[in-house]
Amino acid sequence: MVFLEFEKPLESLYEQLEKIKQVGEQGVIDVSDMIKELENKIKTQRKEIYSNLTGWQKVQLSRHPERPYTLYYINQMCKKFVELHGDRYFKDDKAIVGGLANLDGQSVVFIGHQKGADTKDRQYRNFGMANPEGYRKALRLMKLAERFNYPVICLIDTPGAFPGLEAEERGQAEAIARNLFEMAQLRVPIVCVVIGEGASGGAIGIGLGDKVFMLENTWYSVISPESCSSILWRSWDYKEQAAEALKLTADHMYKFGLIDGIIKEPLGGAHALPGEMAKILKKHIKKELVELVGMDPDVRIEKRIKKYSKMGQYAKKPKTKSDTVSTKVK
Amino acid sequence: MGWFKRLKDGIVTSTKDKKEAPDGLWYKCARCKEATTIKELRENYHKCPKCNYHVRIGSYDYFDLLFDGKYQEHFSELVSKDFLKFKDLKPYDTRLEAAKDKTGLDDAIVVAEGKISRKPIVIAAMDFSFIGGSMGSVVGEKIAKSIDYCLKNNIPFMIISKSGGARMMESAFSLMQMAKTSAKLSQLSKAGIPYFSMMTDPTTGGVTASFAMLGDINFAEPEALIGFAGPRVIKETIKKDLPEGFQTSEFLLEHGFLDFIVDRSELKTRLGDLLSFFHTKTA
Ligand SMILES: [Zn+2]
Numbered sequence: 001m002v003f004l005e006f007e008k009p010l011e012s013l014y015e016q017l018e019k020i021k022q023v024g025e026q027g028v029i030d031v032s033d034m035i036k037e038l039e040n041k042i043k044t045q046r047k048e049i050y051s052n053l054t055g056w057q058k059v060q061l062s063r064h065p066e067r068p069y070t071l072y073y074i075n076q077m078c079k080k081f082v083e084l085h086g087d088r089y090f091k092d093d094k095a096i097v098g099g100l101a102n103l104d105g106q107s108v109v110f111i112g113h114q115k116g117a118d119t120k121d122r123q124y125r126n127f128g129m130a131n132p133e134g135y136r137k138a139l140r141l142m143k144l145a146e147r148f149n150y151p152v153i154c155l156i157d158t159p160g161a162f163p164g165l166e167a168e169e170r171g172q173a174e175a176i177a178r179n180l181f182e183m184a185q186l187r188v189p190i191v192c193v194v195i196g197e198g199a200s201g202g203a204i205g206i207g208l209g210d211k212v213f214m215l216e217n218t219w220y221s222v223i224s225p226e227s228c229s230s231i232l233w234r235s236w237d238y239k240e241q242a243a244e245a246l247k248l249t250a251d252h253m254y255k256f257g258l259i260d261g262i263i264k265e266p267l268g269g270a271h272a273l274p275g276e277m278a279k280i281l282k283k284h285i286k287k288e289l290v291e292l293v294g295m296d297p298d299v300r301i302e303k304r305i306k307k308y309s310k311m312g313q314y315a316k317k318p319k320t321k322s323d324t325v326s327t328k329v330k
Numbered sequence: 331m332g333w334f335k336r337l338k339d340g341i342v343t344s345t346k347d348k349k350e351a352p353d354g355l356w357y358k359c360a361r362c363k364e365a366t367t368i369k370e371l372r373e374n375y376h377k378c379p380k381c382n383y384h385v386r387i388g389s390y391d392y393f394d395l396l397f398d399g400k401y402q403e404h405f406s407e408l409v410s411k412d413f414l415k416f417k418d419l420k421p422y423d424t425r426l427e428a429a430k431d432k433t434g435l436d437d438a439i440v441v442a443e444g445k446i447s448r449k450p451i452v453i454a455a456m457d458f459s460f461i462g463g464s465m466g467s468v469v470g471e472k473i474a475k476s477i478d479y480c481l482k483n484n485i486p487f488m489i490i491s492k493s494g495g496a497r498m499m500e501s502a503f504s505l506m507q508m509a510k511t512s513a514k515l516s517q518l519s520k521a522g523i524p525y526f527s528m529m530t531d532p533t534t535g536g537v538t539a540s541f542a543m544l545g546d547i548n549f550a551e552p553e554a555l556i557g558f559a560g561p562r563v564i565k566e567t568i569k570k571d572l573p574e575g576f577q578t579s580e581f582l583l584e585h586g587f588l589d590f591i592v593d594r595s596e597l598k599t600r601l602g603d604l605l606s607f608f609h610t611k612t613a
Binding site: 163171180208223242247305312 | 409468513538563567
């Protein structure tokens, strides 16, 4: 088990529990009461820790090394999954995966960022940071879904689009922009769920949907707290403050009307009970699809665009010198 | 309805009330370091007469360069507010006030309607001097409103981008402006109304990864910095020096992301030519 810094009180309780269990195995003393007591203590402690998480602690949870990733969820939720590769122009990006899946009888297209489980795998997946070909593969799969009238489900989990030299050469910005443009008009339902990190353009590049949800312990922001700290505080040391200032948690995002709902995680986070998490996620997606599939595509698209059109907070100043006609200076 | 009849609230002013350097002052070129007078510079389309460096200019400068005479500003009532109570080294509302004082502008974009070669067009032009031309809710809303206006009146639309990207102090609201502006542009596209995207120095981040790259025609001024990630971030990532000319207009043209590069002195003529190819209903 991997314990995050704020989980340290749990770690010592688990250590005690292990020791008592070892004593119990020797068969001299009956330790069952002590075990029960400790397990209760762990439960209470966990509840307490998890009911008061800060923004930065949620960021840490979203990056927990044992947290389930896209392919885990797809394989848990669907009996059949055929992964489809390549953008048909340049290559197959390993940081974004996708394919055809059967979700209890409903054919769907899954698309998601994919991170790696160990050092080698993490490099293979480029830490979930996609290049333009990843976004173009995603778009190809969305168009496939549109042609065969399958809903699209996007699972978001990225520290950002890859900021590399070749990514720029091949048009990282164009690839993301194109996806936003096409997703706005896609004639099939789109459900997006932030399952880990929702960092900036790299996240929203597969994140425009009829319904967008966040798992409880995830974040969504225009910039990572670390980068925000380095730019605005001119130091890497203010990531906690940046995480608070950015109001990047699911609670905030829902309150702001920027997402459509929050999906509860099991106590201790998605990594504590990944199977349980997959079940909750599946139930949620299925419920949303029932509603969306029945809608007229034109109505659905109009509603989708209207939803995004409303996003923004601004004030209006009284019309004084505003909207005047001007002539050339020269 | 004729164009002039629509200007019912308008008051004709000889110059826009803005901060401008007097003609007698000198400008030292940021590139070749040669000095020219402000007057010379202005007469040369705000380009260095010695090396043709395109000096960064503001929204009203572009309106003056491009429109046939009069133009009408739209949606100027929209102003940013610090609804997140965002505070880094300074609170966001202090930054906003300082930016307003410094620039005389209300935000990082100004929308105006006018004519180029007698053809109507709505231009949304960004101001880098206002918090790095960053895109927050006001930038997104002004673009969305402009698109609705163009849809309703069947007028071509153009955005002149000049931005460091999304405005961090508006967090996810600024991120969502990428989705919002792109979604609105998809409506314009569907209606068959042309959208021209001009990128100027610099155009990076969330602005490039949304409306700037979505033009029916994409073009740029010479030697502008255009990219998704900033050069410093890329250098840190790949741990190598970047090749010369990386992320310039010329680099993007070569890699297939721009239709052409246009010198500022030819911009008005080029836009007139473009507009002649896209016939929209005349009022
Ligand atoms: Zn010069």
